[in-house]
Amino acid sequence: MVELTLPVGEDRVRELCVGDFVELTGHMITGRDAAHKWLVEEYREEVAPYLENTVIYHCGPVVSQHPDGRYDFVAAGPTTSIREEPYQSDVICRYGLRGVIGKGGMGPKTLDGLGRCGAVYLHAVGGAAQVLANAIPRVEKVFMLEEFGVPEALWVIQVERFPVVVSMDSHGGSLHEEVEGASRQRLAQLLGLAG
């Protein structure tokens, strides 16, 4: 088990390899479909400091608000990451992200960005919204809540021992490529389509 404190430096992230279990503590930010499109449309000064040397979490939480205005994450598992494939490597490299948390893995363009700019893809367990919300003790700030709505807003959060697995690393390794390749081969055999 690797314990990582956010923000984190590039060297430390480059040490990580596919299959490593990691627990994250510190600050991160959520962002999904609307956020990624918005982040690449132009450089967003106001959010940039919350992305540099930390990770973006593909998550659309269920959120409750206290009478004093504070927010709490009620449920907060990962969403499917592949939809951000057109944007992700640009967001990583332009904003200096060190990682992406999501589920289902990402494609070759993102894998290339991880290698070029020094970042990792971290897989959280999809649907595990309570386990993961319990690792998010505090919501600190929110961007674009009015415009994007609760699931799509960019939430700045504090996490404590947030559990993930490295499934794509900065050395070109991808668990998703491996599993997909093997399962396609198996299917071809089953259906007599090989060769």
Add this chain to the structure above:
Amino acid sequence: MADTPNYVETFVELIRRASTQLPDDVRTALSDGRGQELQGSLAERALDTILNNVELAEGGSAPICQDTGTPVVWIHHPVGVSTREIGVAFEEAVQKATRKTYLRPNAVDTLTGRNTGTGAGRGIPFLHFDEWDADRIEVRMLLKGGGSENVGAQYKLPDGRLKAGRDLEGVRRVVLDAVVEAQGKGCAPGVLGVCVGGDRVSAFAESKRQLLRPLRDTNPAAEIAELERRIYDEANGLGIGPMGFGGATTLLGVKIGVLDRLPACYFVTVSYMCWADRKAAVSIDRGGQVRWLN
């Protein structure tokens, strides 16, 4: 009905149950899957996290998954019951359940990109009504998340790429292809609801209705039961595993329904339900007495 029962409160409770309590058949299938995985593997750890999460959600009466999905609802009702009244009550229940955070505000205006904020929107929730002879209303609901919805597929047979003709062997071939295309993206281990035949609309509806079946039931049509078993076994041998991490547990169940078709069409329609196979059902008797069906 003589006295209008309090539909709204009953439907809010139905939604709460579905969102926070995973049915026993699904829990059993997940535990059985865990027993199949190698000790210390990513697959085993993922299933441990999932089972732990299911307990936490029930204990805290909080959503199992933050994507609380689209409520997909089948309502059977006696003669003379206003379906419009039930529909209005259900929409109100969705809004109330959203305020109580049993549901996430999950309806987005497709043109403006704005979230309606209430949980309800055009086409959400989606209700199917059927009249029947029984003297009670029965409501069966799925909460179906977007990740799994995105990996659903509709094939047209014949399919040259997969060498799939217009027969059950063709069905087997395309359904296995759908499992490989989905990988872990629909939150494996999932459940497949399949419709063979129908048109593009009726087939997707039927494929989702199949998901209401208990995981361990047996299809009354012997050849379809055999096909369900075979696809289940073969899909679990593909090595995709929980979350697509690799492993033995790729599917928790395969449920296949059949509709008649036009001579020109042969659709095979696959709806993928994530491991958080959230389903709940309630019966409301004349006079408003409520009985929970799972």
